[in-house]
Amino acid sequence: MLLPFERDTGSCGVTSAVERLRLCSISERAKRGSKMLDRFMGAMIAITVVLASSSVAFAQNGKQGPQKAKAAAASNTPASNKPASNKPFDAHDLSGFWDITNIGRPPGALNETSNNRPPMTPWGLEKFHKAKTGYDGKALGNGVYPNEKDWNDPVLLCDPTGFPRIMWHPRAPGMRFAQTADEVIQFFEDGRTWRDIWTDGRKLPGDDADSRWFGYAIGHWEGDTFIVNSNNFDDAAWLDQYGSPHSDQMTVEERYHRVDHDHLEMVLNITDPKTYVGTWKGDKKIFRLVEKPARSEYNDLPEDICAYSEVKLHGKAWQQMHP
Numbered sequence: 001m002l003l004p005f006e007r008d009t010g011s012c013g014v015t016s017a018v019e020r021l022r023l024c025s026i027s028e029r030a031k032r033g034s035k036m037l038d039r040f041m042g043a044m045i046a047i048t049v050v051l052a053s054s055s056v057a058f059a060q061n062g063k064q065g066p067q068k069a070k071a072a073a074a075s076n077t078p079a080s081n082k083p084a085s086n087k088p089f090d091a092h093d094l095s096g097f098w099d100i101t102n103i104g105r106p107p108g109a110l111n112e113t114s115n116n117r118p119p120m121t122p123w124g125l126e127k128f129h130k131a132k133t134g135y136d137g138k139a140l141g142n143g144v145y146p147n148e149k150d151w152n153d154p155v156l157l158c159d160p161t162g163f164p165r166i167m168w169h170p171r172a173p174g175m176r177f178a179q180t181a182d183e184v185i186q187f188f189e190d191g192r193t194w195r196d197i198w199t200d201g202r203k204l205p206g207d208d209a210d211s212r213w214f215g216y217a218i219g220h221w222e223g224d225t226f227i228v229n230s231n232n233f234d235d236a237a238w239l240d241q242y243g244s245p246h247s248d249q250m251t252v253e254e255r256y257h258r259v260d261h262d263h264l265e266m267v268l269n270i271t272d273p274k275t276y277v278g279t280w281k282g283d284k285k286i287f288r289l290v291e292k293p294a295r296s297e298y299n300d301l302p303e304d305i306c307a308y309s310e311v312k313l314h315g316k317a318w319q320q321m322h323p
Helices: 017-023 025-031 033-060 122-128 308-313 316-321
Strands: 096-100 175-179 183-188 193-198 216-222 225-231 251-258 263-271 285-290
Antiparallel strands (some): 096 175, 175 183, 216 225, 251 263
């Protein structure tokens, strides 16, 4: 089985010690996998029971918008050149494991919100010019620094990846949606992370709320589109592996639309007047429903945690950056 840093990273740049450093502990954990089988299986049984019942509750909640639409009666056309699945589906049910695809992806598109990043403000440029990385982001990058000792990507210190970078950094992570009556929970393989997307009618917190790596998020339905708004992000995180910055004034809007049983559309837009002149409008991304995430033997998301103790064990790459 190939380790994550041995796979093709697509168009996101070079395969380097950034990936090895971020993900090297996976191989150590894999050696202990057989000893943890009983715990994994027990946990999965419990999670499956809870999520199965909660998904039904969410679909029946009257606050979520119009009544569920079945595929047989839907007029949706998926944004791909593949025929729509004829399997029945609930347009308001996002639950399941979703892998990002290249369907409809613009030529030359990076693993990124989009290649069309707006101009930066003087504040944004000052912060951006401090970013040093080994990834070649072309027009989006701040240059390529071949010496790994110069790199200052926050994830190299095991900082959380942050949002929305976690959606595609630098390889697309495993993603899962689960739904309850009051929230949609978005799980990621990267860091065993989750987001609470509240659908109970609450408002986003004000500026006095503590900043978070993944912000605060609320969601609502407009027709068959699930709209997520989030704010109060910690500005220590980067928006991508190229060092694109953001401030604590950043807000993010996501629009999810399940077009058939097997495909989910998502468009993500970033607004940050302190950092960018205009909204960073995202390309449409297409996700595909999968029975289980890649690299998983147990139909769950693998444990991909950046642990200081385990990363340090691998010595060479770590010592190059932390002599």
